[in-house]
Amino acid sequence: xxxxxxxxxxxxxxxxxxxxxxxxxxxxxxxxxxxxxxxxxxxxxxxxxxxxxxxxxxxxxxxxxxxxxxxxxxxxxxxxxxxxxxxxxxxxxxxxxxxxxxxxxxxxxxxxxxxxxxxxxxxxxxxxxxxxxxxxxxxxxxxxxxxxxxxxxxxxxxxxxxxxxxxxxxxxxxxxxxxxxxxxxxxxxxxxxxxxxxxxxxxxxxxxxxxxxxxxxxxxxxxxxxxxxxxxxxxxxxxxxxxxxxxxxxxxxxxxxxxxxxxxxxxxxxxxxxxxxxxxxxxxxxxxxxxxxxxxxxxxxxxxxxxxxxxxxxxxxxxxxxxxxxxxxxxxxxxxxxxxxxxxxxxxxxxxxxxxxxxxxxx
Numbered sequence: 001x002x003x004x005x006x007x008x009x010x011x012x013x014x015x016x017x018x019x020x021x022x023x024x025x026x027x028x029x030x031x032x033x034x035x036x037x038x039x040x041x042x043x044x045x046x047x048x049x050x051x052x053x054x055x056x057x058x059x060x061x062x063x064x065x066x067x068x069x070x071x072x073x074x075x076x077x078x079x080x081x082x083x084x085x086x087x088x089x090x091x092x093x094x095x096x097x098x099x100x101x102x103x104x105x106x107x108x109x110x111x112x113x114x115x116x117x118x119x120x121x122x123x124x125x126x127x128x129x130x131x132x133x134x135x136x137x138x139x140x141x142x143x144x145x146x147x148x149x150x151x152x153x154x155x156x157x158x159x160x161x162x163x164x165x166x167x168x169x170x171x172x173x174x175x176x177x178x179x180x181x182x183x184x185x186x187x188x189x190x191x192x193x194x195x196x197x198x199x200x201x202x203x204x205x206x207x208x209x210x211x212x213x214x215x216x217x218x219x220x221x222x223x224x225x226x227x228x229x230x231x232x233x234x235x236x237x238x239x240x241x242x243x244x245x246x247x248x249x250x251x252x253x254x255x256x257x258x259x260x261x262x263x264x265x266x267x268x269x270x271x272x273x274x275x276x277x278x279x280x281x282x283x284x285x286x287x288x289x290x291x292x293x294x295x296x297x298x299x300x301x302x303x304x305x306x307x308x309x310x311x312x313x314x315x316x317x318x319x320x321x322x323x324x325x326x327x328x329x330x331x332x333x334x335x336x337x338x339x340x341x342x343x344x345x346x347x348x349x350x351x352x353x354x355x356x357x358x359x360x361x362x363x
Contacts, residue, residue, distance in 0.1 A: 002033035004073060005185060005218045006055070011068030013054060021064075023289045024050045026242040028068070032186065032218050039221040039229040039250070041265065042239035045286055048222045051239075052188045055220075056104055057085060057093045074101055074185050099126050103179035104188040105172075112175045113163040119174050120159030123147070126181045146177040149214075151207055169200035173207065180211065187212075190222045205232055226269050230254060235322075238262050241287050241297035248323035257339070258317075258325035260302045267343035280343065296328070304329060304337045 013025040025047050032038050040048045053059050055070055070085040085097065098104075106112050114122060123143040128136065140159075147155035150173040163171055172192060179187060189208065193201035209232060212219055221232060229236055229250065236253040238246040238261065246259040257263055264282035284301035287293055296302070299309035306328050308314075317330035329337050 002036055004031050005034050006032040006073070006220075007069075007071040008051070008055075009069045009071065011051070011054065011070065012066040013050060013059070014064045014066055015060070016062045016064065017290075020290050023292075024242050025054070026289075026293075028242070028244055030237055030244060030247070032220060033235070034218055035212070035216040036234040037212065037219040037221060037232055038235045038237060039223060039233035040237045040239055041223060041226060041229055043224065043265075043286060046239040047242040048239055049190055050242075052104065052190060052220060052222055055085065055188065056098055056102060057088070057090060058098075072097070072102070072186075099129075099179075099184070100182045101184050102186040102188065103182070103184040104190065105175055105179055105192045107191045107194045110163065110171065112178075113171060115163050117162070118159065119147075119161050119163070119166070123159075123174070123178050123181055126178060142181070143177070146180055147174075149180070149211065150174070150177045151203075152177075168196055169203065172196060172200075172204055176204075176207065176211070180215070180217075183215070184217065186218045186220065188220045188222070191224075193228070201228075208232070226266060238265065241293065242289060243297070243326070245298065245327070246325040248319070248325075252320065252323040256319075256323070258319055258323075258330060259298075259327045260304050260329070261298050262325075263339045263343055264301075267339070296326075306334060 008028055008030040011025050011028040012023075015022045015024055028047070028051060030038075030040075030051070040051065042048055050059070054065070065086060068086070071082055072085050073080065073082045075081070085093065088097065117125075120140070120143055123146060124136070124139040127139040127142060143159060144155045147158055152158050152170060152173055158166070158170075158174075163174070166174065176192075187208075192208075193204050196204065205228060208219065211217065219232075221228065223229060233250045236248060236250050237244050238253065238259065240261050246253065246257065246262050253262065254266070257266060261282070264280070267280040268282060282301055283303070287297050287300070293313075295311050296305070296309040296314055299305045302309065308328050314326045314328045314331075316324040316326050318324055319330070328334055
């Protein structure tokens with residue numbers, strides 16, 4: 001197992017609304033390893049973005065962190081340091097962590113770029129602020145290097161451009177260059193390709209993989225696109241109703257999923273080979289997190305639910321040293337339930353289409 005860079009333990013977050021307290025994150029545990037990519041997947045509203053915004057401490061003013069810790073392990077002046085990010089002030093986060101050690105790429109690059117500043121000035125700004133010893137001439141040369149690294153041609157010209165003069169794909173590349181300016185240990189990508197067309201999406205994903213191979217940065221992907229997960233992830237965490245319901249290596253989650261919710265997510269992916277086969281949909285809707293959840297949050301939508309699912313929340317059952325799932329179906333006394341052959345065929349098609357290199361797992 002690789003070195004743990006970030007460890008979220010027992011995290012619980014609520015939001016105060018006019019209708020009451022929304023329990024958005026309900027006891028979350030998650031680890032990010034050095035040089036690895038963790039993908040967090042789930043439906044809208046499952047808590048993916050809230051989780052990473054908690055890491056960055058950029059939640060809205062109506063949030064309340066009820067419990068938990070976010071331990072960040074990093075090098076500071078040659079020494080190993082472990083800090084609980086939830087105990088740092090917002091000023092300390094801005095000056096020591098955000099941008100400098102943990103950077104975040106958002107969905108829409110236009111919301112991340114200042115329309116009144118040139119591209120070059122925006123890339124140089126973070127280096128000048130966080131790396132005080134770096135002179136403007138050094139920052140300029142580093143900015144050129146970063147633009148080349150993210151695949152932008154004629155970087156000298158682009159340094160003088162404003163965001164509106166670039167295409168969506170180029171703007172997203174610039175955002176990535178800004179995020180990499182201070183050599184962070186962790187890069188968080190919150191659906192970074194959602195606003196881009198499919199050809200540019202593929203290029204951005206490949207770009208981040210290439211940068212990770214060169215810099216050994218740790219990456220967290222937030223996405224609902226399992227095709228993206230198959231291409232980029234080392235580990236996968238499946239979120240539902242503010243909790244991790246299954247986690248494991250990408251091999252285990254794609255080829256040997258154990259939670260019925262994971263079965264539903266994988267099998268609801270469309271593919272171009274199906275002609276008359278009806279696209280699977282998960283029945284029902286996610287629970288209202290304004291209300292206390294009794295038992296398993298997924299039970300009302302789970303066609304394989306047991307009586308105990310409506311009374312008691314399942315623990316994380318160990319499948320392998322790296323694979324865990326919170327479902328009573330894994331209990332030794334539970335009936336043996338497997339995903340249907342229809343779902344298995346669809347999952348195989350999705351993985352094949354994604355060009356997965358993990359076929360040896362099935363042999």
